[in-house]
Amino acid sequence: MMPPEQETTATTSTATSIQPGNIPAANWSENALVHAEPSGTSTRSLSIDVSTCFEDDQMPDQLQDQANAHRFSILHQSLRPITLKFEDVAYTIKLQTNKGSCLAPHEPKPTRTVLNGVSGVVRPGELLAMLGPSGSGKTTLLTALAGRLPSKISGVITYNGQPFSSSMKRKTGFVTQDDVLYPHLTVLETLTYVAMLRLPKQLSKQEKMEQAEIIIRDLGLSRCRNSIVGGTLLRGVSGGERKRVSIGQEMVVNPSLLLLDEPTSGLDSTTAQRIVATLRGLARGGRTVITTIHQPSSRLYRMFDKVVVLSDGCPIYSGHAGGVMEYFASIGYVPGFDFVNPADFLLDLANGIAPDVKQDEQVEFHGRLDHHGDHNSTKQSLIASYKKNLYPALKADIHRNLTDPVLSTSGILSSRGCENRWTTSWWEQFKVLLRRGLKERKHESYSGLKIFQVMSVSILSGLLWWKSDTSRIQDQVGLLFFFSIFWGFFPLFSAIFAFPLERPMLIKERSSGMYRLSSYYFARMAGDLPMELVLPTIFVTVTYWMGGLKPSLLTFVLTLLIILFNVLVSQGLGLALGAILMDVKQATTLSSVTMLVFLLAGGYYIQHIPSFMAWLKYISFSHYCYKLLVGVQYSANEVYACGVGRECRVMDFSAIQFLGLDHKWWDVAALTVMLVGYRVLAYLALRMGH
Numbered sequence: 001m002m003p004p005e006q007e008t009t010a011t012t013s014t015a016t017s018i019q020p021g022n023i024p025a026a027n028w029s030e031n032a033l034v035h036a037e038p039s040g041t042s043t044r045s046l047s048i049d050v051s052t053c054f055e056d057d058q059m060p061d062q063l064q065d066q067a068n069a070h071r072f073s074i075l076h077q078s079l080r081p082i083t084l085k086f087e088d089v090a091y092t093i094k095l096q097t098n099k100g101s102c103l104a105p106h107e108p109k110p111t112r113t114v115l116n117g118v119s120g121v122v123r124p125g126e127l128l129a130m131l132g133p134s135g136s137g138k139t140t141l142l143t144a145l146a147g148r149l150p151s152k153i154s155g156v157i158t159y160n161g162q163p164f165s166s167s168m169k170r171k172t173g174f175v176t177q178d179d180v181l182y183p184h185l186t187v188l189e190t191l192t193y194v195a196m197l198r199l200p201k202q203l204s205k206q207e208k209m210e211q212a213e214i215i216i217r218d219l220g221l222s223r224c225r226n227s228i229v230g231g232t233l234l235r236g237v238s239g240g241e242r243k244r245v246s247i248g249q250e251m252v253v254n255p256s257l258l259l260l261d262e263p264t265s266g267l268d269s270t271t272a273q274r275i276v277a278t279l280r281g282l283a284r285g286g287r288t289v290i291t292t293i294h295q296p297s298s299r300l301y302r303m304f305d306k307v308v309v310l311s312d313g314c315p316i317y318s319g320h321a322g323g324v325m326e327y328f329a330s331i332g333y334v335p336g337f338d339f340v341n342p343a344d345f346l347l348d349l350a351n352g353i354a355p356d357v358k359q360d361e362q363v364e365f366h367g368r369l370d371h372h373g374d375h376n377s378t379k380q381s382l383i384a385s386y387k388k389n390l391y392p393a394l395k396a397d398i399h400r401n402l403t404d405p406v407l408s409t410s411g412i413l414s415s416r417g418c419e420n421r422w423t424t425s426w427w428e429q430f431k432v433l434l435r436r437g438l439k440e441r442k443h444e445s446y447s448g449l450k451i452f453q454v455m456s457v458s459i460l461s462g463l464l465w466w467k468s469d470t471s472r473i474q475d476q477v478g479l480l481f482f483f484s485i486f487w488g489f490f491p492l493f494s495a496i497f498a499f500p501l502e503r504p505m506l507i508k509e510r511s512s513g514m515y516r517l518s519s520y521y522f523a524r525m526a527g528d529l530p531m532e533l534v535l536p537t538i539f540v541t542v543t544y545w546m547g548g549l550k551p552s553l554l555t556f557v558l559t560l561l562i563i564l565f566n567v568l569v570s571q572g573l574g575l576a577l578g579a580i581l582m583d584v585k586q587a588t589t590l591s592s593v594t595m596l597v598f599l600l601a602g603g604y605y606i607q608h609i610p611s612f613m614a615w616l617k618y619i620s621f622s623h624y625c626y627k628l629l630v631g632v633q634y635s636a637n638e639v640y641a642c643g644v645g646r647e648c649r650v651m652d653f654s655a656i657q658f659l660g661l662d663h664k665w666w667d668v669a670a671l672t673v674m675l676v677g678y679r680v681l682a683y684l685a686l687r688m689g690h
């Protein structure tokens with residue numbers, strides 16, 4: 001085996017000499033070489049960083065070289081050349097009609113064709129760009145090629161001759177137009193967690209972290225590596241940097257197929273150039289790269305190997321980028337200037353603007369840009385020319401199986417296809433997701449406002465119920481009921497936000513096969529637990545002793561345990577409602593109705609509920625909690641001062657008589673069923689939603 005340095009050099013020469021269509025030797029470091037940081041190659045700068053950990057001057061280089069070679073070889077193994085072919089892809093959507101629309105109920109909903117007969121071939125080593133005006137269907141086509149379009153499309157899309165599969169999912173990187181990122185994590189944390197979750201388990205933790213560092217350097221994010229990503233309500237890194245973090249999240253795993261939606265939008269031309277150069281470097285390393293792009297400069301355009309140009313969902317060109325001008329000249333469309341950006345020319349054509357008609361002239365002669373007829377006829381003529389001149393050759397290329405060098409490797413691919421579904425173990429995923437969740441929600445869980453809210457209510461209730469002994473049994477029972485209700489409402493309303501707010505992230509990460517739903521779910525449960533339990537513990541400790549409840553340590557501990565149990569049940573219900581409805585507004589409304597019912601049916605306010613409504617209390621966890629709290633606070637033989645010099649039995653007090661002090665284990669069993677039931681329900685709702 002060649003030493004890594006030589007290996008890198010060899011690959012560089014491969015990278016520069018490769019022709020699209022050939023399969024180059026994949027080497028991750030190569031993209032860094034395509035546009036290295038001023039300090040040198042990523043590999044070299046990485047060696048310098050790591051070498052600071054060693055005392056011996058000779059050893060670090062050797063060890064580092066070995067580590068790099070190991071990482072490159074693992075990443076190289078995970079790389080599979082993918083030939084993506086799509087033929088006659090069409091997609092139609094049903095348009096939403098307003099409720100008041102005059103359509104008869106039996107009339108079919110109006111439809112709109114978003115894509116119509118789009119075909120193309122992209123091979124490993126190639127960078128394909130999709131061009132077209134806004135709304136021409138680029139994102140829809142890209143989403144379809146990434147296997148992420150929820151509705152059915154017609155046409156055929158194959159990956160090395162196979163349909164999209166879950167193993168393909170893991171080899172595909174998809175960068176969406178909107179950046180879905182955790183706002184409170186730093187750039188480094190964001191990429192490191194992705195590396196931990198998505199890189200193969202053969203790589204050590206250190207190697208995964210180094211991989212994240214390399215991406216940070218390659219994407220020019222070193223300056224903001226420790227800044228938080230931010231979001232709409234939280235100022236973090238700039239929009240362009242955020243976009244690069246999104247790209248980095250996909251690059252970190254060395255995907256065999258990389259699809260990007262508008263990766264350069266909002267970036268300055270130098271950064272855009274750098275990103276496209278990175279993409280080309282990735283393609284040259286044996287990957288298949290597809291990107292949509294708005295208005296690329298001619299410098300950017302020159303870096304594309306192939307282009308697909310869409311006009312209202314129909315292709316007007318699909319083939320080599322270098323052959324565009326020649327093709328359009330052959331069908332009579334020649335730009336009016338000698339030096340024209342091919343991308344501008346293509347976009348004009350896709351908009352139906354023929355090169356000999358200049359817009360300012362139209363305004364001059366007609367006073368307005370109203371040439372729909374002309375534009376449509378130009379578009380129709382271009383679509384017809386595509387079908388006549390390009391489509392037959394493209395179709396032949398798509399069906400060229402045996403002579404295709406890549407398809408001969410598809411056998412290797414399918415024999416390797418029975419690899420493990422997940423790149424990391426359940427436990428590893430759980431640990432990383434737990435750590436990430438704790439970091440991301442630290443500000444929320446330990447928010448001063450939340451702590452203030454709980455502390456102020458606890459002190460206020462302690463003062464209101466100040467030293468209420470059994471002679472004020474009505475007040476004491478009231479305090480116990482308040483415990484059950486407050487710690488029913490509070491966790492419920494915190495928990496309903498959990499899944500609806502994380503939904504976009506969950507969809508994105510799950511659709512790239514990053515982790516199991518169960519590891520995410522358990523990590524979320526475990527991450528929320530500390531604060532969910534700490535706050536009620538503080539609350540009960542303060543209020544119990546201030547409120548003058550039974551001064552017994554055992555009773556206090558039992559009271560606390562019952563409330564913590566209640567908190568977990570209530571949190572479970574909140575999670576289930578959030579996961580089922582996936583809409584914070586709806587879930588909040590339903591939760592308030594549910595809690596109101598539980599409050600009324602709990603047995604404190606109404607003791608003579610009509611028999612046809614009496615069942616309500618059996619579904620109320622607050623009722624069981626309240627009953628248990630009263631049950632541990634008082635014993636059946638206990639007496640209390642019910643007047644001057646008079647003593648009454650606790651059991652004769654009407655509220656306690658109604659509840660009863662026996663069958664406590666039944667109450668515990670009912671709460672246990674709810675605790676498990678709500679959480680299983682939440683999990684099933686999440687699973688069905690994905």
Ligand SMILES: Nc1ncnc2c1ncn2[C@@H]1O[C@H](COP(=O)(O)OP(=O)(O)OP(=O)(O)O)[C@@H](O)[C@H]1O
Pocket residue numbers: 093114132133134135136137138139140141
């Ligand atoms: N689910 C949908 N519901 C309604 N309209 C849709 C849906 N999906 C796509 N469309 C429509 O299809 C057309 C193509 O959308 P698409 O997002 O693919 O365009 P685009 O070329 O990527 O546009 P842009 O460059 O502005 O992002 C648009 O007019 C869009 O409104």
